[in-house]
Amino acid sequence: MAPAPLLDRQFLEKLERLTIHWEKSFSGLVGGHNSSRFAGGGQEFLDHRHFHHGDDLRAINWRAYMRLEKLFLKMFQIEPRVPVRMLIDTSASMSATSDQKFEYARKLAASLCYVALVRHDSISIQPFGEGLGDRFICGGGRHRFSPVMDYFGRLETRGRTSFYQTVRDFISNYAQRGLLVVISDFLDDEGCEKALQYLADFGHELLLIQIWSEEDRLPPWTGELELRDAESGSQVKLQIDDVAREKYTAAFDRYAAALEKIAVSNGGRYVGVSTTMALEDVIFGSLVRARGVV
Amino acid sequence: MFFFNLTFVQFAALLGSVSTVVVALYLLDRSRRKQTVATLRFWVTAEQPTVVSPRKKIQQPLSLLLQLVSICLLLLAIAQLRLGSQSATPFDHVLILETSAWMGARSAARPTQTLMAEAQARARAFMKSLPNGDRVMLVRADGLATPATVFESNRDKVEDAIEGSSPGATALNLELALEFGRQIQQLSARRAGEIVFVGSGRVSERENTALAGLAMSNLRAVPIADTAENTGLRKIGLRRSTTAPDVWEIFVSVRNYGLKPRTVNLALLFGGAPVGTQALALPAGSEQEATFQHRTRVAGPLEARLLTRDAYSIDDRAVIELPEQKTLPVVVYSSDPQLLRPMLEANPHVRAVFRAPSEYTAKQDAGLVILDQFRPPSPPVVDSIWIDPPAGGSPIPIRKQVNNVRLARWHSENSLGEGLRSKDISLESATVLEAAPSDIKIAEVEAGPVIVARPGKPKMVVIGFHPGRSSMRYELSTPLLFANTLRWMAPDIFLRRELIGGAVGTVNATLESELKPSDIRVQQQDGRALPFTLRNRTLHFFSGAPGVVRVTAADRELVYSLVLPEVAESRWEPPAGAKRGIPPTRPSSATAIDLWQMLACLGALGLLIDWIFYGRLGRTAARPISIRPNFAAGFVGRTRRKFSFAARSRS
Numbered sequence: 001m002a003p004a005p006l007l008d009r010q011f012l013e014k015l016e017r018l019t020i021h022w023e024k025s026f027s028g029l030v031g032g033h034n035s036s037r038f039a040g041g042g043q044e045f046l047d048h049r050h051f052h053h054g055d056d057l058r059a060i061n062w063r064a065y066m067r068l069e070k071l072f073l074k075m076f077q078i079e080p081r082v083p084v085r086m087l088i089d090t091s092a093s094m095s096a097t098s099d100q101k102f103e104y105a106r107k108l109a110a111s112l113c114y115v116a117l118v119r120h121d122s123i124s125i126q127p128f129g130e131g132l133g134d135r136f137i138c139g140g141g142r143h144r145f146s147p148v149m150d151y152f153g154r155l156e157t158r159g160r161t162s163f164y165q166t167v168r169d170f171i172s173n174y175a176q177r178g179l180l181v182v183i184s185d186f187l188d189d190e191g192c193e194k195a196l197q198y199l200a201d202f203g204h205e206l207l208l209i210q211i212w213s214e215e216d217r218l219p220p221w222t223g224e225l226e227l228r229d230a231e232s233g234s235q236v237k238l239q240i241d242d243v244a245r246e247k248y249t250a251a252f253d254r255y256a257a258a259l260e261k262i263a264v265s266n267g268g269r270y271v272g273v274s275t276t277m278a279l280e281d282v283i284f285g286s287l288v289r290a291r292g293v294v
Numbered sequence: 295m296f297f298f299n300l301t302f303v304q305f306a307a308l309l310g311s312v313s314t315v316v317v318a319l320y321l322l323d324r325s326r327r328k329q330t331v332a333t334l335r336f337w338v339t340a341e342q343p344t345v346v347s348p349r350k351k352i353q354q355p356l357s358l359l360l361q362l363v364s365i366c367l368l369l370l371a372i373a374q375l376r377l378g379s380q381s382a383t384p385f386d387h388v389l390i391l392e393t394s395a396w397m398g399a400r401s402a403a404r405p406t407q408t409l410m411a412e413a414q415a416r417a418r419a420f421m422k423s424l425p426n427g428d429r430v431m432l433v434r435a436d437g438l439a440t441p442a443t444v445f446e447s448n449r450d451k452v453e454d455a456i457e458g459s460s461p462g463a464t465a466l467n468l469e470l471a472l473e474f475g476r477q478i479q480q481l482s483a484r485r486a487g488e489i490v491f492v493g494s495g496r497v498s499e500r501e502n503t504a505l506a507g508l509a510m511s512n513l514r515a516v517p518i519a520d521t522a523e524n525t526g527l528r529k530i531g532l533r534r535s536t537t538a539p540d541v542w543e544i545f546v547s548v549r550n551y552g553l554k555p556r557t558v559n560l561a562l563l564f565g566g567a568p569v570g571t572q573a574l575a576l577p578a579g580s581e582q583e584a585t586f587q588h589r590t591r592v593a594g595p596l597e598a599r600l601l602t603r604d605a606y607s608i609d610d611r612a613v614i615e616l617p618e619q620k621t622l623p624v625v626v627y628s629s630d631p632q633l634l635r636p637m638l639e640a641n642p643h644v645r646a647v648f649r650a651p652s653e654y655t656a657k658q659d660a661g662l663v664i665l666d667q668f669r670p671p672s673p674p675v676v677d678s679i680w681i682d683p684p685a686g687g688s689p690i691p692i693r694k695q696v697n698n699v700r701l702a703r704w705h706s707e708n709s710l711g712e713g714l715r716s717k718d719i720s721l722e723s724a725t726v727l728e729a730a731p732s733d734i735k736i737a738e739v740e741a742g743p744v745i746v747a748r749p750g751k752p753k754m755v756v757i758g759f760h761p762g763r764s765s766m767r768y769e770l771s772t773p774l775l776f777a778n779t780l781r782w783m784a785p786d787i788f789l790r791r792e793l794i795g796g797a798v799g800t801v802n803a804t805l806e807s808e809l810k811p812s813d814i815r816v817q818q819q820d821g822r823a824l825p826f827t828l829r830n831r832t833l834h835f836f837s838g839a840p841g842v843v844r845v846t847a848a849d850r851e852l853v854y855s856l857v858l859p860e861v862a863e864s865r866w867e868p869p870a871g872a873k874r875g876i877p878p879t880r881p882s883s884a885t886a887i888d889l890w891q892m893l894a895c896l897g898a899l900g901l902l903i904d905w906i907f908y909g910r911l912g913r914t915a916a917r918p919i920s921i922r923p924n925f926a927a928g929f930v931g932r933t934r935r936k937f938s939f940a941a942r943s944r945s
Binding site (some may be wrong): 093094096097101185187189213215216219221223224225226227228229230231234236237238244248251252255 | 324326327328329330331332333334335336337338
């Protein structure tokens with residue numbers, strides 16, 4: 001029996017009215033749909049400036065020259081084609097207690113890819129764990145969505161998470177700035193705050209989507225437990241009571257707040273998603289409110 | 295203090311094994327659980343101290359103690375712990391009250407009341423003599439032993455059951471009743487008391503012999519004085535005379551149960567009118583049979599009555615319904631009736647009318663039509679016998695005509711050819727028939743069948759020659775062939791009936807030949823089948839209530855009118871070691887206090903407390919943690935300023 005598709009057709013039809021949105025102005029080739037503050041060969045008039053040698057003579061405002069006998073150059077707003085990149089976490093922590101988180105991440109990533117394909121945007125998808133995985137370019141219109149689904153279907157979780165290594169690989173490979181969507185649980189024992197800050201400092205606009213399962217935030221267990229880390233395999237024996245659970249949840253929330261702060265303070269956005277939330281509510285609710293998609 | 299249900303060793307073994315299981319399950323349940331998590335960093339952040347190592351084996355000793363104590367209390371409840379002395383436990387008695395047919399006889403001491411009333415009074419007197427704590431089970435005993443109550447401490451219930459007892463129709467089976475009492479005491483009694491028999495003790499000779507070696511230490515007999523002088527009907531048998539079918543031969547057996555010889559008059563009445571009487575001189579303890587003959591074809595009640603006055607009047611009279619003597623109306627269409635007349639008129643069950651073929655009509659008021667060498671314009675609508683039908687007029691196709699042939703074989707394996715064995719019969723001319731697969735072949739020549747029967751509705755027999763014109767005319771096979779044919783066509787009329795009036799209980803019927811059980815039917819008056827057993831030629835069945843039972847086997851029907859009560863002829867004498875009479879009233883002794891209800895409640899309460907405070911309910915049903923209201927909906931961070939700028943730029 002063939003596996004059920006990640007996303008059904010009714011849901012995809014709803015996604016068609018959305019567009020991936022970024023806030024920053026990036027330089028790039030003409031052909032995008034988000035306007036940039038950079039002047040260039042666009043259609044919309046932006047401003048006038050004095051003519052300098054080497055400027056394009058076709059952009060000189062000859063009417064102003066005849067009236068004022070000064071050369072002014074007309075500037076136009078460009079809508080550049082900005083690179084959109086997506087990093088999806090495939091470390092073992094994404095399927096620690098169940099496959100819910102990873103399944104949810106795949107569905108969310110596939111939804112965003114479909115939104116991009118409908119607008120003829122290109123998205124570069126890369127799984128990451130201990131480092132960057134193989135790249136998959138998604139583009140060419142909605143009829144190229146089937147390979148994307150196949151690609152997400154082939155992804156598997158394994159290994160540890162290393163944001164440092166991932167960011168190092170990413171920056172060394174991609175010099176052009178653009179929108180970077182990171183879908184992960186951000187549960188790296190070494191911490192991912194500095195790595196994310198480094199990405200933001202490099203000029204990328206971050207859209208951080210943190211996915212957690214209920215057990216990640218509200219552990220249901222009490223009593224004596226022997227907890228084992230899904231990635232490192234390290235174990236700890238604990239006596240868990242309600243106080244400990246409350247402290248745990250508070251620590252988790254503090255971490256999520258820190259991630260939000262990194263994203264927002266660098267002009268990016270952050271969306272926290274529990275796997276209990278419906279995917280449609282997340283995309284049309286949280287993501288739209290965060291202007292990740294419009 | 296003592297255990298009522300278990301011995302101390304049994305209790306200790308049970309407690310030990312259950313405790314071991316409880317401790318093992320407890321340790322298993324409290325063992326540390328392993329859980330894989332996405333990260334450990336927040337647990338470390340939560341500053342939760344790890345478990346002190348080495349870990350204690352028993353984490354919640356109070357819970358384990360509570361469980362063990364509760365289990366112990368429940369086991370004590372099962373063992374039925376009692377406070378007091380074991381000798382203070384009340385007895386459980388079995389009171390066997392005789393309800394045989396004989397208990398309907400008049401009492402010797404008080405002729406105005408029956409033995410049953412006297413036995414009830416003695417049973418009540420026995421009840422009054424018992425201490426308050428003792429329990430009694432009342433068992434009604436006739437042919438069967440039927441418990442009327444459980445072991446009951448409520449005296450009113452037992453006395454109501456005694457009052458509701460009445461004489462049955464069968465004789466007492468005391469051996470069965472005593473065995474039942476012994477077993478029920480072993481199985482259900484807290485402390486076995488006495489097995490008390492109240493009744494006349496009239497049993498059969500066979501049972502009396504079997505009870506002679508009875509040894510029961512706790513048996514008490516409370517005999518009822520009855521009169522021995524009684525004469526009664528034992529059995530009535532009726533059958534049709536073999537020479538004159540409208541004559542009933544009647545046999546009546548009368549027994550003198552008393553100790554003195556008696557002369558009694560036996561009268562026979564049919565429809566209320568006397569049809570015969572005989573005086574019988576009966577020595578003490580003897581049985582005689584009187585024979586009568588009564589001629590009648592109609593149905594009606596036949597009554598046998600002993601004109602005497604004795605202690606037990608119920609067995610002095612018996613009524614049996616006589617069935618009607620049916621005949622089969624036969625119409626013979628023949629141009630030569632003299633050839634068939636002797637065969638039909640010799641049979642008393644047949645009423646034959648002979649007519650010329652020209653008088654034929656298809657619609658007949660007869661049960662059977664015989665067509666002698668005659669082709670009717672339309673076939674008869676009733677059963678028919680076709681004798682040598684002309685070519686083209688046979689209901690069964692004709693294969694060919696043959697002359698001067700010998701009858702090759704009889705098919706005596708079916709009922710139509712039963713008893714037909716004549717050989718060397720020569721036929722001057724015969725019609726060979728083309729029998730269908732469902733047809734029954736009766737006789738054949740070498741060329742094929744010449745006598746064929748066709749079952750169905752109507753039934754039909756075709757004879758391919760005239761038996762009155764061939765050499766068969768002088769053979770015994772000819773009337774036998776007609777008798778078989780008539781019995782096959784109208785089995786109900788030719789059924790041989792015997793009527794037997796007897797007593798209810800076990801009935802033994804002797805069959806004439808060995809039959810398969812599937813060929814025998816034993817039915818009650820309402821059509822319900824009675825179970826029976828068959829040994830050789832003797833059939834046994836049991837009927838506990840008066841009524842009519844029909845036994846149908848082949849062409850014979852035995853009708854049992856079980857209208858007479860079963861009276862036993864012997865009197866049981868209790869063994870020498872048995873106690874007799876009503877015991878003196880015994881005072882109520884101090885009774886042991888039963889603690890099991892309280893122990894069971896305490897045990898259950900202990901387990902409930904453990905479950906609430908230490909069970910999974912208490913350990914795993916964690917309290918919900920307060921969550922920031924906007925957190926679950928997702929963190930959303932964005933800069934309004936930039937959004938405003940973007941919107942302005944687009945406009």
